[in-house]
Amino acid sequence: MNTLLNRDLALKIITSPLIILWVYTGGSKLMDFPDFKNQLHLQHFSETTAKILTIALPVSELLTAVLLARKYQKPGLKISLILLGIFTLYIILILSGYYIKVPCSCGGVLKFLGWRMHLLFNIFFLTINTLALYLYTKKERRQGKSD
DSSP states (O other): OHHHHHHHHHHHHHHHHHHHHHHHHHHHHHHTHHHHHHHHHTSSSOHHHHHHHHHHHHHHHHHHHHHHHSSOHHHHHHHHHHHHHHHHHHHHHHHTTOOSOOOOOOOGGGGGSOHHHHHHHHHHHHHHHHHHHHHHHHHHHHHTOOO
């Protein structure tokens, strides 16, 4: 029982920065929507893809935060891991010189990070996200539940 309480506390501590991350990034994109939209349209994406991402990115980031803060934590952790994985892969492609145009369409202060710092930032969040998903799965097994 004590282990379960410790695991719940650890999950809350680990998921809190993820919730803050997704509220901040999604919210800042919406708060400065014209700039975000402009930066996204400067990317290498097609016009149609850019239009879809203009809405899909902030909505998916905010939705992820809501899922993480509610009883749908496991799906939230999975979506968060996918988003972080995609963003991290994109940064790796940028650093490898795969893309010619590399404007940052990130929100808030994140757009001022260099690409290497951004990669480290993402790796940190990928790590804590993976740890939280591991702890959540372990908690479910201990309680006799699974997906």
